[in-house]
Amino acid sequence: MKSDSMLKAVALLILCAFFWGSCFPIGKHALNEVHPLTLILWRFILATLCLAIYLQFTRSSKPHLTVMQWGWVVIVSAIGIGGLNLGLFTGLTLTNATNGSLIMALSPLTTSLITSIALRRLPALAQIVSLLVSLTGVLLVITNGNLASLAHMQLNRGDQMIFCGMLAWSLYTYFSQGISRWLAVIPYTLIGMICGALAIGTMIMFTPEVNPLTELTHASTVVISEVFYVAILGTVAGYLLWINGVRSLGSATASLFFNFVPIFAVLTAFLMGQPVTQLQLLGIAVVIVGLLLPRLKLPQRTAQSCNS
Helix, strand or coil: CHHHHHHHHHHHHHHHHHHHHHHHHHHHHHCCCCCHHHHHHHHHHHHHHHHHHHHHHCCCCCCCCCHHHHHHHHHHHHHHHHHHHHHHHHHCCCCCHHHHHHHHCCHHHHHHHHHHHHCCCCCCHHHHHHHHHHHHHHHHHHCCCCHHHHHHCCCCHHHHHHHHHHHHHHHHHHHHHHHCCCCCHHHHHHHHHHHHHHHHHHHHHCCCCCCHHHHHHHCCHHHHHHHHHHHHHHHHHHHHHHHHHHHHHCHHHHHHHHHHHHHHHHHHHHHCCCCCCHHHHHHHHHHHHHHHHHHCCCCCCCHHHHHC
16 A cells, blocks of 8 residues: 555656646747736636635635734745746746756755755755756756856846746745745645735736736637646646645655656657757756755665775
């Protein structure tokens, strides 16, 4: 029974990685017909509705927070969730899906680095090496193999925006560790979606050329289905699958499956006819090696080999 439960958890985490990875090329294709702010707003609205129905169905208790706690949750959610989506989907209009997925793959390591800085302790050597190797793989792709361009900061603006979104998500992940001690994960996510919708909605009010309802109703059936895919499968289903995997296998083991995200992004982009270069495939390989480095354990020498 235990083996079956673990296999189920593994399968669900792989499915989660597929949902998240496929959102990059699918979201990029949807941006051909709708504005990034429109896609983000509908993602938040649809995810909010699904999570609210889920909480009602499970009869979860309502959170009882102090004014200070509410303020902290709102600020962290608006910056983290709003900043991630704004940087990601706006950046995808200027770069390709593979680059975006590679940059986002740095999030777990960046969160660990932020934690080390906040706690004023040096990160482990394996963590530093892992971050440097993974960052090299990302820079190899976003500079198109010309690392010398970093000296002049000649990077794609879309890559820069996604990188900022990744930093916002890493900060959100770090601060969420403390918030999760007094607020359940699902209600916290629901509040985050509401805050994100309000933040993006406010931006749309000052962006006259964006009309979310008109854009969605005039979009093709394919793009409408892509918006629903990103909102429901890429957001709600992906998050719930991730939570289930963490509960079953632990956060350390579950985080390994994050390595599948750029792989599924490339596969989906290829199937959709979006370009995938050999350099991007090389970058993915380097990033995955970097992410796996802290997990590798060198074989220990036995007492017999030491005496020989």
